[in-house]
Amino acid sequence: MPLYTIQPERIIKDQHHRLRRKFILATSILLSVVIVSTIGFVLTGRYEGHLKNQIIEGLWDTLNLVSTVGNLEELTIGQKIWGMIVITIGLGAVLYGFSIMQGLIHGKDMYRQWEQRKMKQALETFKNHIVICGYGHVGRRTAEELIKSKLDIVVIESNPEIAQEASDDGFLVIEADVTCSDKPLQHAKINKALGLISAMPEDSSNVFVCMVARELNNNLRIISRGEHENSRQWLERAGANDVVVPGESAANLLASLLTSPHLHEFFTQIASRGEYTMLEIDLHNHPEIKNKTLDALTIHKKHRGVVMSVRSRNGEHLFNPPSDKTLSTDDSLLLLVPSDYERSAPLIQAD
Secondary structure: OOEEEOOOHHHHHHHHHHHHHHHHHHHHHHHHHHHHHHHHHHHOOOOOOOHHHHHHHHHHHHHHHHHOOOOOOOOOHHHHHHHHHHHHHHHHHHHHHHHHHHHHHHOHHHHHHHHHHHHHHHHHOOOOOEEEEOOOHHHHHHHHHHHHHOOOEEEEEOOHHHHHHHHHOOOEEEEOOOOOOOHHHHHOOHHHOOEEEEOOOOHHHHHHHHHHHHHHOOOOEEEEEOOOHHHHHHHHHHOOOEEEOHHHHHHHHHHHHHHOHHHHHHHHHHHHHOOEEEEEEEHHHOHHHOOOEHHHEOHHHHOOOEEEEEEOOOOOEEEOOOOOOEOOOOOEEEEEEEOOOOOOOOOEOOO
16 A cells, blocks of 8 residues: 655645646647747748638648658758758657656656545545554554454554555555654544554653644544553653553563463463454444343354453443343443454344
8 A cells, every 4th residue: 555655845845846847848848849840831931821721731731740640742942951850850859748748647756646645535534543653563563453353544654664564564654753743643634533552662752642642632542652661650641541561561471471371371362363352342332232131132142252341331340240231321341252243233133
């Protein structure tokens, strides 16, 4: 997928001016050859009658010569000399003009302009998507996991080589420095996004991104990477809903490998095999579930899924809930379901 590159206004204007100059040059060459050749034929006295008819005849002979498809007869010595000049110089000038035109149509600058416009139009259609800032090891793995949930993803990366890798992986990529201004996030339609993941290695960069993203979309769910434990409070103050510290997660993993190896093996198999995945379903989008019990769900009957927890509005979890648990639209379900489970699938079998 092509890259969407955010360039300074000065560079964009320079590109437009360069394309305009090439177009004007090519058009001027073609028109000049036709006009000068036509005037030359008229002045040689080749035609008779009204001046208007002479100009039309001269234009016709010029196009015949330049296109090399015509044959002019009954020429005087002077007219033949002028014809040879038109063929020698005019044909070369016309070919040069057409080569410039062809370069404009099929050239790199025009192709880039076309691709940029197409990418911008694609971004305009995005809604409820995920924006990932930084496509390093953490950002790449996060994108690979999110794509399993069939969510639209926009990656913002400043390194051209890494940005190209993200594009080769099939993601829509904005090549820009997200820490310089709010333009990259605005181009990524952060105001319509569902969530943002700031996965850059520097805490200062993540703080800036969280702060700007929260300012642009107050309802956005922001997850940030933190390099140090004491950076958690700054990231949360900047607007992050949750902060993940890789060092802390690694420490927990090391401990769990020793104390609960089979539990870790269970989650690893879920992640690596891809047969099952964990989902959170907000029942606010499922009004049909109101006052129904877990036993009425199709998750375990039709999809071989398991309800691991019911999260109430106040944030309390009921793990391994009983089948007669009454549900509310304020609840959320934490599910273990097959990887091909559709989030939009009905939770209750229609009558």
